[in-house]
Amino acid sequence: MTTRIPPRSGVAFTLDTDQELVVIDPEGGQVSDLLAYGREDPREVISNGRTFDYEETTRLTSGNALWSNRSERLLEIVEDTVGEHDFLLTPCSTDTFRHFYPDKPVHPGCFGNLARALGPFGIEEHTIPTAFNVFMNVPVDQETGRLSVQPPQTTPGDFIRFRACKPLIVGLTACSAYASNGGSFKPIDYRIE
Amino acid sequence: MTTRIPPRSGVAFTLDTDQELVVIDPEGGQVSDLLAYGREDPREVISNGRTFDYEETTRLTSGNALWSNRSERLLEIVEDTVGEHDFLLTPCSTDTFRHFYPDKPVHPGCFGNLARALGPFGIEEHTIPTAFNVFMNVPVDQETGRLSVQPPQTTPGDFIRFRACKPLIVGLTACSAYASNGGSFKPIDYRIE
Numbered sequence: 001m002t003t004r005i006p007p008r009s010g011v012a013f014t015l016d017t018d019q020e021l022v023v024i025d026p027e028g029g030q031v032s033d034l035l036a037y038g039r040e041d042p043r044e045v046i047s048n049g050r051t052f053d054y055e056e057t058t059r060l061t062s063g064n065a066l067w068s069n070r071s072e073r074l075l076e077i078v079e080d081t082v083g084e085h086d087f088l089l090t091p092c093s094t095d096t097f098r099h100f101y102p103d104k105p106v107h108p109g110c111f112g113n114l115a116r117a118l119g120p121f122g123i124e125e126h127t128i129p130t131a132f133n134v135f136m137n138v139p140v141d142q143e144t145g146r147l148s149v150q151p152p153q154t155t156p157g158d159f160i161r162f163r164a165c166k167p168l169i170v171g172l173t174a175c176s177a178y179a180s181n182g183g184s185f186k187p188i189d190y191r192i193e
Numbered sequence: 194m195t196t197r198i199p200p201r202s203g204v205a206f207t208l209d210t211d212q213e214l215v216v217i218d219p220e221g222g223q224v225s226d227l228l229a230y231g232r233e234d235p236r237e238v239i240s241n242g243r244t245f246d247y248e249e250t251t252r253l254t255s256g257n258a259l260w261s262n263r264s265e266r267l268l269e270i271v272e273d274t275v276g277e278h279d280f281l282l283t284p285c286s287t288d289t290f291r292h293f294y295p296d297k298p299v300h301p302g303c304f305g306n307l308a309r310a311l312g313p314f315g316i317e318e319h320t321i322p323t324a325f326n327v328f329m330n331v332p333v334d335q336e337t338g339r340l341s342v343q344p345p346q347t348t349p350g351d352f353i354r355f356r357a358c359k360p361l362i363v364g365l366t367a368c369s370a371y372a373s374n375g376g377s378f379k380p381i382d383y384r385i386e
Contacts, residue, residue, distance in 0.1 A: 045319075049241070050283050057337065058281070059339075071286065071289070095263075099247065129262075130240070140251055142333065147249055
């Protein structure tokens with residue numbers, strides 16, 4: 001069964017070990033921020049730094065894992081039709097809306113949507129780290145370090161499939177920011193198998 | 194007054210607003226992991242993702258700030274004789290020693306040293322994020338995303354100077370890992386002005 005995350009919103013759910021999560025871009029051109037916490041102890045949380053340590057790359061795709069702050073694998077990427085995701089930037093928030101879009105209405109953003117969805121699982125917002133931003137296209141200039149947010153390179157139906165390495169609480173959004181989805185706000189679909 | 198951090202150890206101390214912290218590589222070729230927490234509420238902590246969001250670069254030097262998970266500036270870089278630091282990788286730890294140096298003795302690493310030094314300030318180890326790794330040289334291949342840890346490009350006396358933007362608790366190490374300092378273990382000096 002496929003569930004739709006409406007534009008500019010977010011959900012949270014649990015995964016058991018070996019369950020697979022498929023995140024789908026149904027229309028193309030959308031980003032989905034993903035967070036994962038250990039269900040047995042939610043002080044264990046996804047970590048971009050530990051992932052870069054152990055995977056030795058910033059370009060994560062099939063065969064790579066997402067690691068926790070406790071040096072354990074949380075999710076393995078088992079299939080990926082895109083190969084372009086971001087693990088440098090944090091979820092958009094009221095603060096980033098004020099900073100980057102001063103002439104636009106302020107929105108809770110992926111940060112607010114994740115905080116609200118994860119709250120009932122006992123996750124507090126100050127523990128929200130850098131998310132794994134599925135389908136997000138953030139080229140970094142090697143010479144200058146300059147980074148920019150570009151529209152996703154996805155086409156309708158593109159997907160990424162993760163396997164849970166342990167029991168998890170997962171937060172997932174359909175992104176709310178203008179830059180990350182090229183100014184369009186679209187849904188995200190997901191399926192647990 | 195300059196204080197010396199002995200090889201493979203770490204310290205923690207407080208900074209008041211506008212105090213300056215100078216981190217010095219006295220012999221050249223050494224790395225220092227830096228963490229910063231809000232003193233009024235240590236749930237506020239340095240964030241590589243928020244820093245990349247607002248500074249729009251991964252190459253941080255004079256004129257850039259290090260931001261918190263609450264979208265506030267914690268430290269500004271006001272002087273920097275090196276211009277090469279890392280904000281991608283996490284502090285070395287017993288886990289990273291087992292992973293990367295299976296034939297070498299396990300060491301608490303910068304992670305263990307930071308946890309021990311910050312403990313008396315009420316900081317728990319699960320809240321230790323990706324550190325700002327002063328002088329650490331981690332080139333990233335733009336095409337493949339592949340990253341590697343190379344010896345620092347510092348010469349004796351090189352330094353970086355930060356200004357505290359608010360009252361902070363700071364953790365600082367002389368790095369313990371083989372790769373980050375080219376296999377040499379050297380001290381780090383610091384001065385608060």
